[in-house]
Amino acid sequence: MPDIHDESSFERHPKPGVDHLDYAGEQGMAVEQETLVEPDPEKREEARSLWGDAWRDLRRRPIFLISAVLILLLIVMAIFPGAFTDADPRKADLVNDYLKRPDWTDFFGAGWFGYDGQGRSIYARVVYGARASITVGIFVTAIVTLLGGLCGMVAGYFGGPVDALLSRIIDIFFGIPLLLGALVLLNAFSTRTVWTVVVALGVLGWTQIARVMRGAVLTVKQADYVMAGRALGAGTGRLMFRHILPNAVAPVIVVATIALGGYIATEATLSFLGIGLQDPTISWGIDISSAQKVIRTAPYVLFFPAAALSITVLAFIMLGDAVRDALDPKLR
Amino acid sequence: MTTAVDTGTSRREAPYEGPLLDVRDLHVEFVTRDGVAKAVNGVSYSVAAGETLAVLGESGSGKSVTAQAIMGILDMPPARIPRGEIRFRGEDMLGMDKERRRRIRGQKIAMIFQDALSSLNPVLTVGFQLGEMFRAHHKSSRKEAKEKAVELMERVRIPAAKDRVNDYPHQFSGGMRQRIMIAMALALEPDLIIADEPTTALDVTVQAQVMDLLAELQAEFNMGLILITHDLGVVADVADKIAVMYAGRIVETAPVHELYARPAHPYTRGLLDSIPRLDQKGQELYAIKGLPPNLLRIPPGCAFNPRCPRAQAVCRQEVPELFPVTEDDGTELAGRGSACFFWKETLHDR
Amino acid sequence: MGSYVLRRVLQMIPVFFGTTLLIFLMVYTLPGDPVSALFGDKAADPAVVASIKHKYYLDQPIWKQYLHYMGNLFQGDFGTSFTGRPVSDIMADAFPVTIRLALMAFAFELVFGLLLGLVSGLKRGSIQDTLVLVLTLLVISIPVFVLAYIAQTVFATNLGWVTPTVQNSKDLSQLILPAVVLGSLSLAFVARLTRTSIGENLRADYMRTAVAKGLPRRTIVTRHLLRNSLIPVVTFLGTDLGALMGGAIVTEGIFNVQGIGNVLYRAINQKEGPTVVGIVTVLVIVYLVASLVVDLLYAVLDPRIRYA
Ligand SMILES: Nc1ncnc2c1ncn2[C@@H]1O[C@H](COP(=O)(O)OP(=O)(O)OP(=O)(O)O)[C@@H](O)[C@H]1O
Ligand SMILES: [Mg+2]
Numbered sequence: 010m011p012d013i014h015d016e017s018s019f020e021r022h023p024k025p026g027v028d029h030l031d032y033a034g035e036q037g038m039a040v041e042q043e044t045l046v047e048p049d050p051e052k053r054e055e056a057r058s059l060w061g062d063a064w065r066d067l068r069r070r071p072i073f074l075i076s077a078v079l080i081l082l083l084i085v086m087a088i089f090p091g092a093f094t095d096a097d098p099r100k101a102d103l104v105n106d107y108l109k110r111p112d113w114t115d116f117f118g119a120g121w122f123g124y125d126g127q128g129r130s131i132y133a134r135v136v137y138g139a140r141a142s143i144t145v146g147i148f149v150t151a152i153v154t155l156l157g158g159l160c161g162m163v164a165g166y167f168g169g170p171v172d173a174l175l176s177r178i179i180d181i182f183f184g185i186p187l188l189l190g191a192l193v194l195l196n197a198f199s200t201r202t203v204w205t206v207v208v209a210l211g212v213l214g215w216t217q218i219a220r221v222m223r224g225a226v227l228t229v230k231q232a233d234y235v236m237a238g239r240a241l242g243a244g245t246g247r248l249m250f251r252h253i254l255p256n257a258v259a260p261v262i263v264v265a266t267i268a269l270g271g272y273i274a275t276e277a278t279l280s281f282l283g284i285g286l287q288d289p290t291i292s293w294g295i296d297i298s299s300a301q302k303v304i305r306t307a308p309y310v311l312f313f314p315a316a317a318l319s320i321t322v323l324a325f326i327m328l329g330d331a332v333r334d335a336l337d338p339k340l341r
Numbered sequence: 342m343t344t345a346v347d348t349g350t351s352r353r354e355a356p357y358e359g360p361l362l363d364v365r366d367l368h369v370e371f372v373t374r375d376g377v378a379k380a381v382n383g384v385s386y387s388v389a390a391g392e393t394l395a396v397l398g399e400s401g402s403g404k405s406v407t408a409q410a411i412m413g414i415l416d417m418p419p420a421r422i423p424r425g426e427i428r429f430r431g432e433d434m435l436g437m438d439k440e441r442r443r444r445i446r447g448q449k450i451a452m453i454f455q456d457a458l459s460s461l462n463p464v465l466t467v468g469f470q471l472g473e474m475f476r477a478h479h480k481s482s483r484k485e486a487k488e489k490a491v492e493l494m495e496r497v498r499i500p501a502a503k504d505r506v507n508d509y510p511h512q513f514s515g516g517m518r519q520r521i522m523i524a525m526a527l528a529l530e531p532d533l534i535i536a537d538e539p540t541t542a543l544d545v546t547v548q549a550q551v552m553d554l555l556a557e558l559q560a561e562f563n564m565g566l567i568l569i570t571h572d573l574g575v576v577a578d579v580a581d582k583i584a585v586m587y588a589g590r591i592v593e594t595a596p597v598h599e600l601y602a603r604p605a606h607p608y609t610r611g612l613l614d615s616i617p618r619l620d621q622k623g624q625e626l627y628a629i630k631g632l633p634p635n636l637l638r639i640p641p642g643c644a645f646n647p648r649c650p651r652a653q654a655v656c657r658q659e660v661p662e663l664f665p666v667t668e669d670d671g672t673e674l675a676g677r678g679s680a681c682f683f684w685k686e687t688l689h690d691r
Numbered sequence: 692m693g694s695y696v697l698r699r700v701l702q703m704i705p706v707f708f709g710t711t712l713l714i715f716l717m718v719y720t721l722p723g724d725p726v727s728a729l730f731g732d733k734a735a736d737p738a739v740v741a742s743i744k745h746k747y748y749l750d751q752p753i754w755k756q757y758l759h760y761m762g763n764l765f766q767g768d769f770g771t772s773f774t775g776r777p778v779s780d781i782m783a784d785a786f787p788v789t790i791r792l793a794l795m796a797f798a799f800e801l802v803f804g805l806l807l808g809l810v811s812g813l814k815r816g817s818i819q820d821t822l823v824l825v826l827t828l829l830v831i832s833i834p835v836f837v838l839a840y841i842a843q844t845v846f847a848t849n850l851g852w853v854t855p856t857v858q859n860s861k862d863l864s865q866l867i868l869p870a871v872v873l874g875s876l877s878l879a880f881v882a883r884l885t886r887t888s889i890g891e892n893l894r895a896d897y898m899r900t901a902v903a904k905g906l907p908r909r910t911i912v913t914r915h916l917l918r919n920s921l922i923p924v925v926t927f928l929g930t931d932l933g934a935l936m937g938g939a940i941v942t943e944g945i946f947n948v949q950g951i952g953n954v955l956y957r958a959i960n961q962k963e964g965p966t967v968v969g970i971v972t973v974l975v976i977v978y979l980v981a982s983l984v985v986d987l988l989y990a991v992l993d994p995r996i997r998y999a
Contacts, residue, residue, distance in 0.1 A: 181709030197721030315837040323832035447905030459896035509994040
């Protein structure tokens with residue numbers, strides 16, 4: 010029985026979740042690596058020109074431009090919410106502002122999107138809510154990429170018993186759905202901040218990247234220049250980081266970008282269920298949850314945070330999609 | 342409408358006078374993101390029953406695209422055929438309705454592809470894929486089709502055909518797979534077979550076996566054969582005449598032995614010089630300098646001029662037509678043509 | 692083939708123990724005392740707490756607790772919840788509801804996901820294709836709970852076709868809306884996966900051969916294109932049924948479906964250790980069996996794997 014059966018075959022089957030947006034593409038790319046890479050001396054050039062080509066291609070894609078601008082905007086909003094609104098998102102005026110309707114003439118003002126069931130400016134809350142989402146998305150992705158990337162790299166590079174052991178560990182963590190695991194984990198903490206959520210999702214969510222990385226490394230490892238490098242006695246570290254990593258990293262970046270959107274959605278879901286972020290942190294998930302009570306009379310209380318959340322998730326997914334298409338020469 | 346192609350009863354219809362296949366001034370372009378790639382730029386050739394035409398040329402010269410245009414299997418778009426004519430038994434193929442074209446494919450003109458492994462469907466048994474020909478064109482039953490498949494496999498000399506008819510493509514060796522491709526092409530005893538580099542993917546010894554088989558079956562059924570290859574060695578044994586392609590044009594045509602003895606185009610000469618020869622062992626191999634042109638920007642004049650040792654000013658300005666090649670005394674050499682302004686000089690080169 | 696199955700089963704064993712141990716550790720070693728939580732805000736009598744802890748084996752070191760639990764599990768005993776009800780009873784009530792819901796969601800995603808994927812895959816670049824791409828992207832981007840609200844508002848509040856929440860979880864017609872919401876995300880994946888797969892296979896050499904053979908278009912599409920393109924889709928669907936059950940927490944909560952997701956959510960909130968561990972263990976088993984089935988399915992569909 011050939012070696013392909015040794016990997017527990019999970020790479021072949023996507024599991025549901027935002028992370029599997031387009032697994033066939035991701036697979037295709039791992040395979041594509043083989044044809045993208047060339048013997049040793051030109052290798053880095055090749056890798057560089059792959060990114061160069063991808064970048065040139067990306068700049069011409071409207072989807073990429075739109076999502077990149079959106080994401081930049083969201084990041085700026087997360088860092089400097091004060092630049093977008095003067096209103097205080099926590100100021101509640103139940104007497105004057107209770108469920109006031111959106112006022113379209115109040116551009117960028119406190120009343121622009123109306124007021125929620127506690128008399129707070131919805132626009133200000135949408136602006137300030139970006140911080141939690143973006144922080145969770147970016148930091149969880151960072152943890153997951155480091156942890157999963159390292160694990161997948163080591164498993165794929167060394168193979169044999171190391172791979173068998175790491176692959177089983179990956180399988181074990183993979184067996185627990187992210188949302189479910191995070192619920193159990195987070196419920197143990199009575200006070201939860203953004204960072205609690207980041208750590209919980211990071212610790213549970215790294216397996217997907219690990220699998221993608223492992224698959225990519227396995228493919229790249231077969232390439233001639235790696236063989237040549239090994240024959241010439243290049244050290245393990247050098248082989249891993251100079252030769253294999255640059256060529257295996259493309260699918261990881263794509264999956265990580267798309268997954269980032271997924272983590273944002275997961276955080277919102279957790280907060281919505283009451284086991285994620287808590288007051289006084291401002292989170293779109295919490296706001297959507299509290300909008301539940303007034304949904305019949307004031308649907309806009311639900312609409313704006315929900316739209317903000319969906320657009321944010323959408324932006325990252327579109328970005329990942331665009332990057333994948335650009336990196337996948339087959340689709341040119 | 343009297344149909345020359347029909348299912349069932351009359352398998353071989355009245356003999357047709359004239360060439361089986363006649364391609365005239367065929368042009369094929371691909372519309373790509375970077376512009377229009379002119380892959381075929383005025384190809385003309387013809388094949389008679391029982392005749393073998395070898396099409397030679399470097400990678401990218403448009404050999405396969407021409408063949409695909411004849412088969413009618415180009416994806417349009419991105420491909421388009423702005424000009425040209427393809428006549429099969431005198432009938433215009435390009436203007437023909439789709440259904441009729443489909444019936445000709447497989448039944449009257451069959452094609453053999455280079456990479457048999459990827460050209461066969463991996464999830465269907467070879468027996469099924471062979472039998473499919475009879476089921477689609479002759480409405481045979483499943484059982485009949487399977488029997489015919491075994492017969493075909495025996496005919497292309499696959500050992501233990503009965504046992505292997507239910508195997509999948511990946512279970513066969515490369516040579517056996519190519520035999521299956523040949524069997525598939527032969528299934529309905531077509532009038533013309535187009536073999537696109539049928540042996541390139543095979544070992545040298547297997548190559549010879551497969552070529553012999555193909556030649557033998559061709560003779561048996563008196564089929565026309567278009568053999569596409571860049572291997573001059575293969576050509577010498579089986580072909581009657583040769584067409585050499587460069588950048589989507591035919592640059593030289595000749596009966597096979599004359600071409601080998603006295604090429605009349607500098608490109609052909611270069612190709613011949615780059616074959617390793619036993620009597621020149623140890624000498625450095627000749628290679629044509631430079632690269633084939635970018636099809637988005639074919640150079641003006643003769644497309645070969647940037648690489649040609651003979652190029653003059655005229656070669657950079659005018660596109661040479663396919664001149665008839667004659668002896669010095671003016672006697673015409675049947676079937677010879679060269680698209681070089683200096684074919685005479687080239688002919689005399691030694 | 693036989694040894695392949697055997698190998699996969701052997702690989703599953705450590706994963707089963709590992710995953711259950713992991714969930715066990717998460718439930719029982721993290722801060723937060725489940726037994727004191729039982730008493731709510733009232734101060735608990737230490738003696739009572741101790742006796743409850745003893746009864747539930749919680750006074751033992753964690754590895755002993757785990758071994759004890761596994762020992763019972765293999766005799767079919769999922770333990771008893773802190774309310775005194777056997778966990779297997781709780782599950783026997785809730786699982787059928789969730790299975791029904793998941794099956795309906797599955798049927799929905801299967802039929803419509805494939806249909807949309809086919810349309811867009813076969814007509815790349817057409818208006819239908821763009822429409823499918825945009826719609827699926829939207830469904831993927833809008834979190835399930837938002838989608839649930841939208842569905843609730845539109846179909847229950849505005850149109851009045853259904854009640855906003857499920858009154859009787861045994862009534863299939865009431866489960867339609869939650870099932871559609873639950874299945875929508877997977878539907879989007881199935882559609883996109885089908886589309887990609889068809890796109891890849893359309894370019895395959897064997898498709899060119901099929902055309903060159905002069906086969907009718909219908910034969911080419913159904914026999915050659917679909918057969919190959921559906922392999923990855925079928926394997927996705929294979930694991931999805933199990934995943935739908937695990938993913939029902941949000942949907943069941945919003946629509947008040949009395950299934951496993953609802954029970955699990957309540958159990959997590961109340962730190963009902965035995966119930967949480969029991970349900971998650973069953974979900975893990977479902978997941979493991981599903982991935983085994985998918986592997987076998989893969990081998991059945993693709994002879995290159997079957998005969999390797
Ligand atoms: N679908 C397509 N889109 C764009 N260009 C194409 C397409 N198919 C073929 N071409 C171009 O047409 C040119 C001729 O290709 P063709 O396959 O006929 O070459 P060939 O002579 O058969 O070469 P080889 O010996 O490598 O098979 C090539 O430059 C190729 O890039
Ligand atoms: Mg070719």
